[in-house]
Amino acid sequence: LGRHGSPLLRYRTGDRVRVARQPCGCGRRLLRLEGGILGRVDDMLIVRGVNVFPSALEGIVRRFPTVDEFLIEVYRRGQLDEVRLLLEISGQPAAVVAAVQEAVRVDLGIRVEAVPVPGQSLPRYELKARRLVRRTSA
Incomplete structure (x- = not known):
């Protein structure tokens, strides 16, 4: 070569x-x-039988300009993996949380728990962001 x-x-x-x-x-x-x-x-997640890439979730979250930062938590409930989105939101959190949950449901066919968190509470990264965290339980 x-x-x-x-x-x-x-x-x-x-x-x-x-x-x-x-x-x-x-x-x-x-x-x-x-x-x-x-x-x-190998980043692919299987959530309730649906193949989900973290980049697909990021693409949905990034559509909402009031979401400053986010973190994807994957945890096991019983035999199934569940997804929780932690969202730093500037503005009206309740409306944005509902809109994000609906967008994920419509686009990916899964239900996620979206949780607003205080501003500046999620980690910041200078290089590659690590926005996916796997937890052992809820």
């Missing part, structure tokens, strides 16, 4: 990516990735 050009071999890295279908502006027709790495295949 050498050190020049784009590699023609692809490996099963476990990364989730989006392939760019339109040709490059320079005219090359090689495979390109749009937006970098979107996540990992």
Whole structure:
């Protein structure tokens, strides 16, 4: 392969990516990735029989500009995994919590518990944010 050009071999890295279908502006027709790495295949959660990626939950939460920060908690209740979203909300928390829960239900087909938390109570990260936490119980 050498050190020049784009590699023609692809490996099963476990990364989730989006392939760019339109040709490059320079005219090359090689495979390109749009937006970098979107996540990992092994990040997938199974919640009540539904495959859910944390990035899908993040995409829904980010639609609400009054949510400043969030954390996804996954915990086991009986034999099933449940999801709790901790949300730092500026504004009217009750309305935003209900809207987030409804958006997750409509888009992903699962019910989540959304809980407003005080501002600045969730951890902040300078580099890659760790927004998924697995708990052993509720």
